[in-house]
Amino acid sequence: MLPLNLLQSIQDSLDKTERMPVLFLGHGNPMNAIRENEFTKGFRKISEEIPRPRLILCVSAHWETSGTFVTAMESPGTIHDFGGFPKELYQVQYPAAGHPSFATEIKQMVTGLEVRLNYDRGLDHGAWSVIKHLYPNADIPVIQLSLDYQKNPRHHYELARQLGSLREKGVLIIGSGNMVHNLQLVDWQNMDTIGFGFDWALEAREKMNRFIIDGNHEALINYSANGKAFNLAIPTPEHFLPLIYVLGLKENGEKISFFNDKAVAGSLTMTSVKISS
Secondary structure, three states: OHHHHHHHHHHHHHHHOOOEEEEEEEOHHHHHHHOHHHHHHHHHHHHHHHHOOOEEEEEEEEEEOOOOEEOOOOOOOOOOOOOOOOOOHHOOOOOOOOOOHHHHHHHHHOOOEEEEOOOOOEEEHHHHHHHHHHOOOOOOOEEEEEOOOOOHHHHHHHHHHHHHHHHHHHHEEEEEEEEEEEEEEEOOOHOOEEEOOOHHHHHHHHHHHHHHHHHHHHHOOOOOHHHHHHHHHHOOOOHOOOOOOOOHOOOOOOEEEEOOOOOOOOOOOOOOEEEEE
């Protein structure tokens, strides 16, 4: 006979639930992991509005790979993948369990490319720094899906479409990045000034939000064709691509809402998105 924990794991992977929402979370400064501000309050509030997930699948800006990987260890570590911050931040641990059987299920359900299992990555700060505010007890398993930096936005959008059925198995899919993210142009004198954005950043934010509301995914997939404001907002794609995954998971007729929709430091936005039935 199979061990009881394995039987439960298999059963969990098969049971259907109500369709879970999808979230894009603007994670911003890693210090948000230990700060109390309106953004962290926004993360906590959103967790109160949605059903409790069985599992979290996170696509983070901070795991770029050649090829596509999914974490498959039982106990992922907490990665402090940044430098120059206070000691307190490096002491944060987020000891959520992994879910190897669900990682294997994702590998098997995706067609057209190979999804490889990763056993040593752990959770990067794009995942744990925001998930810890949603579920501070770390009592929901978390797995991560990597971003293949060799692929274009349409590839990521189409890959996301293949993951839609996970939403009906209790999986909360989170994209973690920032829609406007230009660290080269950050105004360090206003690093913590909430609501401060350069004109181009505010223009890009407004247009991005309008495209999302209108369901104009093509304009966002082809973001580089939208002019100077978009080019400044997205100098590299890794913080924008998690949004593309979230949009790829949207079903017809679903509702869209924004939260934490403010600029900081001139060239960043914390805009976050919830898609729900």
